[in-house]
Amino acid sequence: MTDIEKTADGVADLQITQSAHGMPHHHRMIFLALLVVALIAPFTLYPVFLMKVLCFALFACAFNLLLGFGGLLSFGHAAYFGAASYVSAHAAKVWGLTPELAILTGTLAAAVLGVVFGSLAIRRQGIYFAMVTLAFAQMIYFFSLQAPFTGGEDGIQAVPRGRLFGLIDLRSDFTLYFVVLAITFAGILFIYRIIHSPFGQVLKAIRENEPRAVSLGYRTTQYKLAVFVLSATLSGLAGATKALVFQIATLTDVHWSMSGEVVLMTLIGGMGTVFGPIAGAVVIVTAQNYLAGFGAWVTIIQGAIFVTCVLLFRQGIVGVLARLLRKPL
Amino acid sequence: MRKTTTTAAIALLAGLAAGAATAEISVKIGVLNDRSGLYADLTGEGSVIATRMAIEDFGAAERGISVEVVSADHQNRPDVASTVTRQWIDVDGVDVIVDVPTSSAALAVNDIVRERQKIFLVSGAATSDLTGPACSPYTVHWTYDTWSLANGTGRAMVEVGGDTWFFLTADYAFGHALERDTSAVVEETGGQVLGVVRHPFPGQDFSSFLLQAQASGAKVIGLANAGGDTVNSIMQAAEFGIVQAGQSLAGLLVFITDVDALGLDDAQGLVLTEAFYWDLNDDTRAFSQRFAELGNGNMPTMIHAGVYASVLHYLKAVEAVGSADSDAVMAMMKEMETDDPLFGQGVIRTDGRKVHDMYLFRVKSPDESTGRWDYYELLNTIPAEVAFRPIEDGNCPLVQ
Numbered sequence: 171m172t173d174i175e176k177t178a179d180g181v182a183d184l185q186i187t188q189s190a191h192g193m194p195h196h197h198r199m200i201f202l203a204l205l206v207v208a209l210i211a212p213f214t215l216y217p218v219f220l221m222k223v224l225c226f227a228l229f230a231c232a233f234n235l236l237l238g239f240g241g242l243l244s245f246g247h248a249a250y251f252g253a254a255s256y257v258s259a260h261a262a263k264v265w266g267l268t269p270e271l272a273i274l275t276g277t278l279a280a281a282v283l284g285v286v287f288g289s290l291a292i293r294r295q296g297i298y299f300a301m302v303t304l305a306f307a308q309m310i311y312f313f314s315l316q317a318p319f320t321g322g323e324d325g326i327q328a329v330p331r332g333r334l335f336g337l338i339d340l341r342s343d344f345t346l347y348f349v350v351l352a353i354t355f356a357g358i359l360f361i362y363r364i365i366h367s368p369f370g371q372v373l374k375a376i377r378e379n380e381p382r383a384v385s386l387g388y389r390t391t392q393y394k395l396a397v398f399v400l401s402a403t404l405s406g407l408a409g410a411t412k413a414l415v416f417q418i419a420t421l422t423d424v425h426w427s428m429s430g431e432v433v434l435m436t437l438i439g440g441m442g443t444v445f446g447p448i449a450g451a452v453v454i455v456t457a458q459n460y461l462a463g464f465g466a467w468v469t470i471i472q473g474a475i476f477v478t479c480v481l482l483f484r485q486g487i488v489g490v491l492a493r494l495l496r497k498p499l
Numbered sequence: 500m501r502k503t504t505t506t507a508a509i510a511l512l513a514g515l516a517a518g519a520a521t522a523e524i525s526v527k528i529g530v531l532n533d534r535s536g537l538y539a540d541l542t543g544e545g546s547v548i549a550t551r552m553a554i555e556d557f558g559a560a561e562r563g564i565s566v567e568v569v570s571a572d573h574q575n576r577p578d579v580a581s582t583v584t585r586q587w588i589d590v591d592g593v594d595v596i597v598d599v600p601t602s603s604a605a606l607a608v609n610d611i612v613r614e615r616q617k618i619f620l621v622s623g624a625a626t627s628d629l630t631g632p633a634c635s636p637y638t639v640h641w642t643y644d645t646w647s648l649a650n651g652t653g654r655a656m657v658e659v660g661g662d663t664w665f666f667l668t669a670d671y672a673f674g675h676a677l678e679r680d681t682s683a684v685v686e687e688t689g690g691q692v693l694g695v696v697r698h699p700f701p702g703q704d705f706s707s708f709l710l711q712a713q714a715s716g717a718k719v720i721g722l723a724n725a726g727g728d729t730v731n732s733i734m735q736a737a738e739f740g741i742v743q744a745g746q747s748l749a750g751l752l753v754f755i756t757d758v759d760a761l762g763l764d765d766a767q768g769l770v771l772t773e774a775f776y777w778d779l780n781d782d783t784r785a786f787s788q789r790f791a792e793l794g795n796g797n798m799p800t801m802i803h804a805g806v807y808a809s810v811l812h813y814l815k816a817v818e819a820v821g822s823a824d825s826d827a828v829m830a831m832m833k834e835m836e837t838d839d840p841l842f843g844q845g846v847i848r849t850d851g852r853k854v855h856d857m858y859l860f861r862v863k864s865p866d867e868s869t870g871r872w873d874y875y876e877l878l879n880t881i882p883a884e885v886a887f888r889p890i891e892d893g894n895c896p897l898v899q
Contacts, residue, residue, distance in 0.1 A: 216590050218582075315670075315699070323671030323700050324603040325577055328610040343589070418607060420578040462571065462583070 193366075196497055200445060201359075208351050217343040218415065223455045224354040225412040230435040230447030231361050232404030237433075238442030239365055240397040241377030242292070245300040245429050246307025247405050249287070250280040252424030253310055254406030259326040259419035260319055269332045269340055273353070273410040280406020281399060283310070288398035292391060304426065311424045325420030329413055346415065353411055357404055362444060364400060373397055405432075427469075434472065438479050440486030445499050449487045525565045526823050528554075528810065529593040531583060531608065532623055534572035537701045537727030538600045540756040541800045542623045546570075546598045548793045549803040552786075553810035562818055569593065573604050575701070580604035584611045594823045595620060595813060598806050602626035602673035606633055613637050616825050620813060622805030625725070625752060626676040627888060630852040634895035637829060641853045642805030643774045645673070646888040648751050649681035651772025651859050651881055654688060656719050656749050662690040664749075665717035667708050667732060669724035670697040677723040677751055693717045698724070705732045706739070713741055725752045730760045737765050754800040758862055758874045766874075767864040774857055775801035775841060776875050782840035798872045808839040809853070845883060850895040857886040 193201075211220050229251055236242050258276030261267045267275065287306040291299055314320045321327070331340040340346045364370050376383045376390050383390050413419045422428065431454065439450025457475065461468050483490045492499040530550055532542035547570045559566045569591065573580035580599065587593035588611070596612055599605045600623025612619040613635040620639050621629055627644040629635075664685050668674040674697065682692050693715045696708045702724075709732065712720045720741065722729055729750055736748055750757075753771040777787035777798045786807070790799045799807075816831040817823055837845045837853065845855040860875035868874060890898055 216586065218585055218589065222582075323577075324606065327577060327581075327603075327607050416578060416581060417610075418578050418581055420576065422576060422578050 193362075194498075197362075197444065197499075200499070204445075204448070205355065208355075212344060212347045217347040219455075219459055221343075221347055221350045221415045222412070222459075223452055224350050225408045225415060226432075226435065226455050227448045227451040228354045228357045228411075229405055229408035229432055230439065230451045231358050232401050232408060233432045234436045234439075234441060234443075234447040235361050235364065235404070236397055236401035237436060238446075239370060239373050239377065240394060240401070241373075242394065242398065243296075243300050243433075244291070244303040244398075244401075245426075245433070246287070246303035246305070246310075247402075247432050248424050248426060248428035249303075249307035249310040250283055250402040250405040251409035251412075251428060251432075252314065252419075252421075253283055254280040254409035255413040255419040255423045256314060256320050256326060258410035259329040259413040262332060262414065263326060263329050264319070267332075268336055269334055269349075269414055272332075273407065273414065276410025276413065277403055277406045280409065281403040284399040284402025284406075285395075288395050288402065292394045292398060304429070307424070307426060307429055311421070311426070314421060314424045320419075323421065325418055326413075327418050329417040329419065331414055331417065340414070350411055350415060353407065357407055358448070361404065364397075365444065369393070369396070434476055436486075438476070438486055440488035440490070440492070440499075443486070443488045443492060443499050446486050446488035453487070523563055523565060524817060524821065524823055525567070526559075526595070526814070526817060527567045527569065527591065527593045528595050528597055529584075529587045529591075530568060530570040530597045530806070531573050531580060531587075531604075532570075532598045532600050533575050534570070536575050538575065538623070538725070540760070540797070541726055541754040542598055542600045542802050544570075545790070545794055545797065545799060545803045546622070546806045548790060549799065549807040550597060550810050552789065552793070553807045553814065557811055557814045559814055564814065564817060566814070573599070573601070575601040575604060577601075577603045577607040581607040581611055584608045588612070588615045588617055594618065594825070597810060598623045598802065600624055600802065601671075602628075602676065603671045605629060606672055609633055609635055609638055618813070618825050618829060620806075620809040622809060623802045625673050627680060627893070628672070628676055630848075630850040630888075631893040631895055634850045634893070634897055636851075636897060637825060638851045639809060639829075639832065639847055639853055640851050641809040642801050643772075643857070644852075644887070645677040645680045647774075647857050647881075647886050648677060648772050649684045650886065650888075651857055652749055652751050652770055653681040653684040653721070655770055655772075655859055655878070656747070657685055657688040657690045661719035661747060661749070663717045664690060664692045664719045664721050665712045665715040666692070666695040666721045666723050667705070667712055668695055668697045669700045669702070669728055671700045673725065674700065674723045678721070681721055681723065681751055698728070700724075700728065702728055703731065705735045708732075709736055709739055709741065713739065713744070713746065717746065719747050719749050721749045721751055723751050726754070726757065729753055730757050733761055733765055733769075742768075754802070755798055755872070755874060756800055759797075759872070763863065763865040763868055763874065766862045769862040770878070771860055771862070772857055772881075773801050773860060773875075774855065775799075775804040776858060776860065776877075777872065778875070779858075779877075786841060804841045808837070808841050811839050812837045812847075848890050850890055850893055850898050852887055852890070852893075854883045854887050856883050857881040 254276035257279040258272040261275040262272035291302040435450035435454045436447050440446025488499050530547050533539050534543045554566045571583045595618040597620045599608050602624045605624030622642045625645050627646040629640045666678045668678045696711050698708050750769050758766045787798050816828045820827045820831050833847045842855040847853050859879040861878050
């Protein structure tokens with residue numbers, strides 16, 4: 171075992187001992203600081219860009235719940251993100267649901283997919299698990315390409331943002347930003363709660379050593395399925411929200427490269443950390459935004475960033491910070 | 500100190516005087532198209548060059564209009580196109596979006612531009628829905644559309660005996676619209692559509708689709724796709740010997756850059772409809788010569804010509820109105836007759852359709868051609884009155 175890995179385990183242990191007393195002080199401070207920054211940001215930065223960051227932050231956190239804490243590498247999370255995006259776009263546009271119901275419908279669709287795909291995928295481990303999830307995601311991709319209601323290459327366009335609870339007009343980017351912020355923040359706090367609950371402790375135990383968890387009497391398959399469904403549902407929440415922000419649901423959302431992107435965000439930010447995926451999402455979305463001028467080269471630049479990241483700091487940005495500060499982040 | 504104040508005052512006065520003489524209007528043009536994919540040759544950097552040429556020929560700087568041009572690659576994806584458009588309008592203050600090939604992307608841009616009340620000058624996109632059910636008071640569809648292509652090539656093919664058709668369609672908004680409009684023309688002129696196969700967009704391997712088309716026994720295989728897809732399907736059809744076996748290919752949307760990519764051996768005999776050809780008259784030749792010198796020696800496609808003409812007309816309207824206010828400029832664009840060296844005189848209809856002559860060309864054989872870019876033989880000029888869908892047939896909500 172290398173030094174780096176040892177430290178990583180040390181960090182994980184520290185986290186378990188601290189979480190027994192509720193949210194540690196420094197986590198509370200970081201959450202507060204993030205909230206303050208997020209509240210000020212739209213006054214200086216472009217709200218649509220910020221909303222994209224938020225949606226992807228939630229998506230990456232949901233993915234991190236599965237990979238970082240459940241130890242399951244899914245390579246098909248675009249399926250839940252994209253399917254929810256299509257369903258919520260369809261619900262808002264064709265069924266005329268209010269935005270909160272549209273998002274809820276999309277999230278629910280992702281949850282159902284999570285149950286179906288998860289219950290089959292968790293029967294295999296490691297690379298086979300990843301391949302099974304990828305296969306399911308590709309099925310969703312081809313379904314989205316061919317199903318009549320998804321509009322094929324055109325996607326579902328001109329999705330109305332509508333009025334929240336039938337009252338608040340969301341057409342203004344500014345108003346919508348705070349709604350998206352609330353959704354994302356609630357989602358991330360929920361994930362935080364899951365991680366630090368007894369359920370979360372069992373998950374970490376399974377991640378570290380599944381046979382030992384079994385020998386302690388835990389039904390690991392049930393735990394794995396539960397975390398898979400939770401992760402899929404929260405990814406769906408992110409996707410459904412994104413559809414309303416951009417008023418469009420397209421094949422990009424269900425494409426396998428979207429599954430790759432979320433892995434990238436999580437790894438760059440720091441897998442298995444609380445704040446890592448948020449940092450990863452900020453870095454990747456910002457890079458995509460400012461590098462957009464390079465067109466198709468963006469993926470190559472992203473690849474270079476990824477390789478550098480893996481070679482130089484394998485624990486990701488936040489993982490390295492946590493090691494330096496000797497505190498779990 | 501005193502001296503500085505005096506100098507400043509003089510400078511200020513001079514500035515005011517200059518301002519009064521030519522009220523400074525600033526306009527920002529965003530050229531949004533495919534700069535890396537299968538439509539990069541027929542739109543891409545060429546459209547940016549055409550925009551700059553229009554600004555130069557209009558003499559914007561001398562007339563007190565400062566014009567800035569920005570460009571971006573939408574990668575033919577509607578989500579990227581809508582993100583860029585939003586950001587251009589909300590953050591960068593872009594007044595007018597130009598070109599936008601790929602119908603799915605153009606429809607997405609159309610919605611955003613309408614919502615934000617800016618101006619959209621379409622040259623690259625084909626779908627006739629832009630002046631039909633999706634028409635917008637802020638959109639002008641300049642160069643061509645699926646209806647006019649169907650009306651040109653489709654009708655011509657049926658008239659020479661190609662009365663049974665099989666479509667090879669790109670599976671997105673553009674392909675569907677082109678297939679729909681061509682089927683209507685074929686059936687109206689007494690032909691019959693035997694079947695349709697839709698290929699993913701963008702496609703690489705067309706062999707299974709071409710074999711289905713061959714097995715259908717249709718006299719004409721209608722290629723309802725464009726750019727690299729059309730080039731690939733024609734090349735692969737040549738490998739299967741489809742044309743030698745007696746079926747004909749109808750390239751419903753073929754650009755001169757596609758013919759150049761195919762080579763005359765594979766492209767000869769294709770009948771196609773275009774709104775512009777570089778070798779039509781002295782004006783088009785002069786424009787194309789300059790265009791080729793600024794670019795990589797490529798001749799302009801009709802899309803580039805449309806970008807040039809639409810930007811020129813837009814700038815004229817801005818000058819006439821004296822501001823870049825979308826509503827006023829749009830009203831002026833529709834009121835003023837269009838007049839440019841490439842399309843001659845024309846009008847913009849209420850539904851946003853720009854109307855001009857269309858041309859039916861046949862691709863020359865290698866013996867007939869005198870060199871690179873000498874590709875087309877003019878078969879027929881379709882007069883403006885019948886070249887585009889009658890305004891009342893489009894179901895455009897603006898026309899009542």
